[in-house]
Amino acid sequence: MNFIPRIPIGEWAESGIDWLTDNVAGLFDVISAIFNFLVGNLTYGLTALEPLVMIVILALIAWVVRSWQLAIGTAITFLIVLSMEQWVHMMETMALVLVATVVAVVIAVPVGILAASNRAVSSVVRPIMDFMQTMPAFVYLIPAVTFFSIGVVPGMVATIIFALPPGVRMTELGIRQVDGETVEAGEAFGASSWQILRGIQLPLAVPTIMAGVNQVIMLALSMGVIAGMIGAPGLGKEVVAAISSLDLALGVEAGLGVVILAVYLDRITAALGDSATYTKSALALVQKARARRATGAL
Amino acid sequence: MPPVISAEGLYKVFGRRPARGVEALRRGSTRDDLREDGLTAAVIDASFSVDPGEMFVVMGLSGSGKSTLIRMVNGLLPATAGTLDIGGQNLFSMSPAKVREVRRKRISMVFQHFALLPHRTVGENAAYGLEISGLNRSDREQKASTALEMVGLKGWEGYKPSALSGGMQQRVGLARALAAGTDILLMDEAFSALDPLIRRDMQDQLIELQQRLEKTILFITHDLNEAMRIGDRIAMMRDGRIVQIGTSEEILNEPANDYVAKFIQDVDRSRVLTASAIMEQPPEVLGSGQGPRTAHKLLRETQNSWLVVLHRDHTPAGMLLEDDVAEAVQAGRSDLPWSPPHEMHVVRHDTPIADLFAPSAQHRNPLVVVDDDGKFLGVVPRVTLLTAAGVAHEGSPSSPSSPGAPGDTVSATGSSTVTIDQEGSEAR
Structure with missing residues (x-):
């Protein structure tokens, strides 16, 4: 096998990363400061209130967007987390996941829109997304640590990269799926591309985009736990601690916290994307009452 | 009066380098010759003109190129060759902004599957064209209500289109086109998705509206009875070409070729002949x-x-x-x-x-x-x-x-x- 030369791809990547560390350090510092600021403040906000008050608020959110059943389930399961003394860790993880999701969506949606409207962009973006999604998640942790040292920021960055692809894919899919005749109607009435995007394509793609956001959150949550290995605070750190000390009790409790948080975030975002299905949500009830008043007034 | 729409030698060829397809067609190649070349000739050498206030029906089976033809009239599809004048102005030489302006001010369209926006109410749908033109909210709501009343949907403004039956949804589509206040109406198989009784109602209503509002209407259909019923003049299309243009009586009595003759066999002549x-x-x-x-x-x-x-x-x-x-x-x-x-x-x-x-x-x-x-x-x-x-x-x-x-x-x-x-x- 000597005739195949050894191609040092790994070394090239390493020297590339080294070059970045040496030359773009300023940018990394800025990113670091911003993420620290966002996650720090959100964590502070989530933990500043008395946990019981916070549970009531989160349960109310569940009722507003989905149903009173979810609200009750939320209250019960979050009380369990509180009694397991994992509440603060769960809020830390939640802050990490939420910030990572927001950043990922802010990047993913415009990229998805571009990919949907331009075939060339789409064919470039697709393999990059494949790469980002299939590369083992742990690998991202290494450059993240070189760039940002340990803590919440490298965890965030690795989480964003890992969670980004479904957001891009589903946005592209959602916009491409919009009925061609509807877009044509916009053109036929003289709408500009921007008016068609804002008034027709995006609103009609919302359910698909929200399904993508839901995926982003789920991936961010799983990655957020892995990020515990490089010192990101939260349930992940507890899980890593449990592994290193073979503490089954702690592992189960931290793991349960992850499950409960995952279910909550999943149900909420699923309902946001498909509000028509949840006719018993407080939001739907309010809208129905308003519509009735509007037609009654005519 | 000069015609509102006049098309001269329109060609539409899909595929790579479509211009060579037009050349080949002009030299006498057939549609099948082009297909072997990987080109699809949708419309071949179509010329027609529509007078102000006329109901001009383009009739043909699926694949005859009629939908492509109507989309060239408002520039949704650019023609491969030929000219198209709207009110004396050549549509194909206009800038995109000018074309949008023409669509806002002069041409509106009604679609086969209604193409309503499901996330908007009936009133907002009817007002869509006016919203695009930048009219303020109260004016456009008022005009949309007037248009909805014209099509018999008074009081439905607050509902979502999904709450309406097919016939009512197409009335919203019609109201949207009417509210835009354009003098030209393009109707692409507008009634084909409706069941026969409702279709007849809509035809009657369209005839009545046209007499009242004096719109110029270009109507596409695959239903000859519909064409004969509502059309002032009918263009028969086959395989991308217009084979005959005439009033329903001219087509019934003097079919241009065997194809048209075969087609009109099934028409109930006692309903068409006067x-x-x-x-x-x-x-x-x-x-x-x-x-x-x-x-x-x-x-x-x-x-x-x-x-x-x-x-x-x-x-x-x-x-x-x-x-x-x-x-x-x-x-x-x-x-x-x-x-x-x-x-x-x-x-x-x-x-x-x-x-x-x-x-x-x-x-x-x-x-x-x-x-x-x-x-x-x-x-x-x-x-x-x-x-x-x-x-x-x-x-x-x-x-x-x-x-x-x-x-x-x-x-x-x-x-x-x-x-x-x-x-x-x-x-x-």
Whole structure:
């Protein structure tokens, strides 16, 4: 096998990363400061209130967007987390996941829109997304640590990269799926591309985009736990601690916290994307009452 | 008046480097030749013009290129070759911004599957075109409400389209086009997705709206009966080419080729042909100032058993019968021996012949056909009607054996050069 030369791809990547560390350090510092600021403040906000008050608020959110059943389930399961003394860790993880999701969506949606409207962009973006999604998640942790040292920021960055692809894919899919005749109607009435995007394509793609956001959150949550290995605070750190000390009790409790948080975030975002299905949500009830008043007034 | 839409030699070829397809077609290649080359010729050398206030129907089966054609008229698809003028301005040489302006101000469109925006209410959908034009909210809501009222959807503004039936949704689509206030309406198979009863309703409503609003309408359909029912003129399309343009009667009576002839076999001709198409000129008419002797002379000369009498303004005055006239002459009377008033049945020129049978059966005499102003045009003897019906029943495309070119305007007086045909003598 000597005739195949050894191609040092790994070394090239390493020297590339080294070059970045040496030359773009300023940018990394800025990113670091911003993420620290966002996650720090959100964590502070989530933990500043008395946990019981916070549970009531989160349960109310569940009722507003989905149903009173979810609200009750939320209250019960979050009380369990509180009694397991994992509440603060769960809020830390939640802050990490939420910030990572927001950043990922802010990047993913415009990229998805571009990919949907331009075939060339789409064919470039697709393999990059494949790469980002299939590369083992742990690998991202290494450059993240070189760039940002340990803590919440490298965890965030690795989480964003890992969670980004479904957001891009589903946005592209959602916009491409919009009925061609509807877009044509916009053109036929003289709408500009921007008016068609804002008034027709995006609103009609919302359910698909929200399904993508839901995926982003789920991936961010799983990655957020892995990020515990490089010192990101939260349930992940507890899980890593449990592994290193073979503490089954702690592992189960931290793991349960992850499950409960995952279910909550999943149900909420699923309902946001498909509000028509949840006719018993407080939001739907309010809208129905308003519509009735509007037609009654005519 | 100059035409609102005029198309000259339009081509649309899909595929790589479509211009070479146009060249090949002009040299005489067929559609199939192009297909082997990987090109699809959707529209080939289409020329037509639509006059202001006209309902112009493009009729063809799926794949005939009619949907492509309508999309070239508002520039949704750019033509590969040819010119298209909207109100005298060439659409294809305009900047994209100018084309959008034309779409906002002059052309609106109704779609086969309605193409309503499901996330907006009916009122917001109807106001869509105005919103795009940048009209303020209260004005556009008011105009949308007016348009919705016109199509019979008053009070539905607050509902989502999904709450409406198919027919109602298409009314919203129509209201959206009307609210935009454009003078041209493109309708792409607008009623094809509706069930037959509702389709008929919508056709009636469209005809009524067009008469009231004087819109210029380009209507696409694959349903020949629909085309015949609503179209002022019809363009028949086949395999990308327009094979014939004409009124429904012209197409029925003089199909341009076998394809059109085959197509119109199934049409219920008695619903499409009107009294003016089958009526004939009586050999002679009598002025109402004349006496019975003149009448007697005319009847003898023409060997007819009846005689139409006209006022000075060409409105029919009455009908004289041979026996009555002979009696009056013998009795030496000087006034005309009118047959009872109910013996003269007057029909308008645009009455479908299906509606002529009942009156014809009740009257011995021919039906009298008048124009919109009540002036005399001609007569329909019973035999002529039955002959036309026989042809209609057989569905043969050959023209019914009525004399004179159908649809020609017939002057009431001064035509003494009429041969006495068989129907005339049989009608005794």
